[in-house]
Amino acid sequence: LRKPVRPEGNEAELIARAKKGDREAFGALVKRYEHRVVGVALAVVHNQDDALELAQETFVRAYENLRSFESRSSFSTWLYRIAANLAVDFWRREGRHNVLRGEDAESELSKISNASGDSFRVASQGELGERLGKALKELTPEHRAVILLREVEGLSYDEISEVLQCPRGTVMSRLHYARNRLREILKEFAPN
Amino acid sequence: MAAHCEEIGLMLGPFEDGELEPHEMQEVARHLAVCPACERLLDDYNLIGRELRAEMASQPPLEDFAQAVAVRIKGVKRPLATRIAQWMDQGVDRVRSPIGLGSLAAVAAALTILIVTPYARHHFAHRALTAPHQVLAVSQTVNPAPEAPQLVASGSLLNSGQGSPAVISRLETATPSVAMWSDPRNDTTVIWLPEGKQ
Numbered sequence: 001l002r003k004p005v006r007p008e009g010n011e012a013e014l015i016a017r018a019k020k021g022d023r024e025a026f027g028a029l030v031k032r033y034e035h036r037v038v039g040v041a042l043a044v045v046h047n048q049d050d051a052l053e054l055a056q057e058t059f060v061r062a063y064e065n066l067r068s069f070e071s072r073s074s075f076s077t078w079l080y081r082i083a084a085n086l087a088v089d090f091w092r093r094e095g096r097h098n099v100l101r102g103e104d105a106e107s108e109l110s111k112i113s114n115a116s117g118d119s120f121r122v123a124s125q126g127e128l129g130e131r132l133g134k135a136l137k138e139l140t141p142e143h144r145a146v147i148l149l150r151e152v153e154g155l156s157y158d159e160i161s162e163v164l165q166c167p168r169g170t171v172m173s174r175l176h177y178a179r180n181r182l183r184e185i186l187k188e189f190a191p192n
Numbered sequence: 193m194a195a196h197c198e199e200i201g202l203m204l205g206p207f208e209d210g211e212l213e214p215h216e217m218q219e220v221a222r223h224l225a226v227c228p229a230c231e232r233l234l235d236d237y238n239l240i241g242r243e244l245r246a247e248m249a250s251q252p253p254l255e256d257f258a259q260a261v262a263v264r265i266k267g268v269k270r271p272l273a274t275r276i277a278q279w280m281d282q283g284v285d286r287v288r289s290p291i292g293l294g295s296l297a298a299v300a301a302a303l304t305i306l307i308v309t310p311y312a313r314h315h316f317a318h319r320a321l322t323a324p325h326q327v328l329a330v331s332q333t334v335n336p337a338p339e340a341p342q343l344v345a346s347g348s349l350l351n352s353g354q355g356s357p358a359v360i361s362r363l364e365t366a367t368p369s370v371a372m373w374s375d376p377r378n379d380t381t382v383i384w385l386p387e388g389k390q
Contacts, residue, residue, distance in 0.1 A: 030258045059261045064268055132243045151241040152248045157211050176205050179237050
C-alpha cells in the first residue's frame with residue numbers, strides 16, 4: 001500500500017518567509033509543487049494548456065492569500081483546493097459540463113454495470129497507456145479529479161474530501177465509479 | 193457475481209487504498225483468498241493505478257513555469273489588510289533584534305522623562321508647600337492684618353480657626369516684613385504684608 005506523498009525539509013520556514021513577502025521563498029514553494037498543482041488542474045480540465053494557465057493562477061492566488069493559510073491542513077492540500085476550485089469554476093464557465101453535486105454522485109453507483117467479468121488486459125502493455133488516456137477523457141472532471149488525486153498524487157480519502165470540498169462518502173463512491181468506469185472503457189477499447 | 197462478492201467489491205478500492213478498518217481489511221483478505229473473480233478485479237484496480245501514474249509522469253516537463261509565476265506575482269498588489277499585517281510582522285522582527293531592543297529602550301526612556309518630569313516637578317513643589325515647616329526665629333508676636341490669622345508661638349503651627357492649621361512657611365527676618373502661609377484645606381497660599389509695607 002502506498003503512503004501519501006509528504007514534502008519534507010524546511011517547508012514551514014519557506015511558508016513563514018513567503019508570508020512576509022519573500023518572493024524567493026515563494027518561488028521555492030512553486031518549484032516544489034508545480035507538477036502536482038498542474039496535475040490537479042489537469043485532472044479536472046484534461047487539457048495541458050488550460051491546466052498550465054490554471055496552475056499559474058493557483059500560485060498567484062496562493063501568494064495573494066498566503067496569510068489566510070493557517071496550517072490546519074497541509075500546504076499541499078491548501079494549494080490543491082485552490083487549484084481544484086479554479087479548475088471546476090473554469091469548467092463551469094466554459095459550459096463544458098454540468099458539475100455533479102455530492103448527492104448526485106451517490107446515485108452513480110447504480111450506473112455501474114457488473115464489475116466482474118473478464119479483465120481488460122487483452123492488449124499489449126504499450127497500448128494500455130494510450131487507451132487509458134482516452135478513457136480518462138470519458139470520465140467527468142469530478143471522477144477524473146478523484147481518481148488522479150488518489151492514484152497519482154497519493155492523497156488520502158480525507159484529503160481528497162478537503163480538496164474537493166465534498167463528503168468522504170462522496171469521495172468513496174466517485175472513486176468506486178471512476179475505477180469501474182475506466183475498467184469498462186478499457187474493455188470497450190480492447191481489440192476483438 | 194455472488195451477493196457477497198458485490199458487497200466485497202465495494203470495499204476492494206478502499207482495501208487497495210488502505211482506507212478500511214482493520215476488521216474490514218481482514219474480511220476482504222479472507223474473501224480474496226477464495227474468490228478468483230474479486231482477485232482479478234483487484235488486480236485491474238492495481239494496474240489502472242500504475243498506468244495512471246505512468247501516464248501522468250510522462251507529461252512534458254514544465255519549462256519556465258516557476259519563472260512565469262514569479263513574473264506574475266511581481267505585479268501582485270496584496271490586499272491592504274495583508275500589507276498592514278506584513279508591515280507589523282516586519283516591525284516585530286525589527287524590534288526583536290538587539291538594535292531594535294536598544295532603540296525601543298531609548299525611546300521608552302525619553303518618553304518617560306518627557307511625561308514624568310513635569311508631573312514630578314509639580315508633585316514635589318506641591319509637597320514643599322504643604323509640608324509642615326518649623327518656624328524659625330519668631331521671637332515676637334506679629335501684628336496681623338485684620339483678615340490674617342494670629343501668629344501665636346515660635347516654632348508652632350498657626351491655626352486658621354477652622355480646625356486645619358495654616359502653616360507659616362517663611363519668615364524673612366526677626367521682625368518680619370513679609371509672612372507667607374498656606375492653607376491646604378482651601379489649597380490657598382496667603383502672603384501677608386504688614387501695614388505700611390503694601
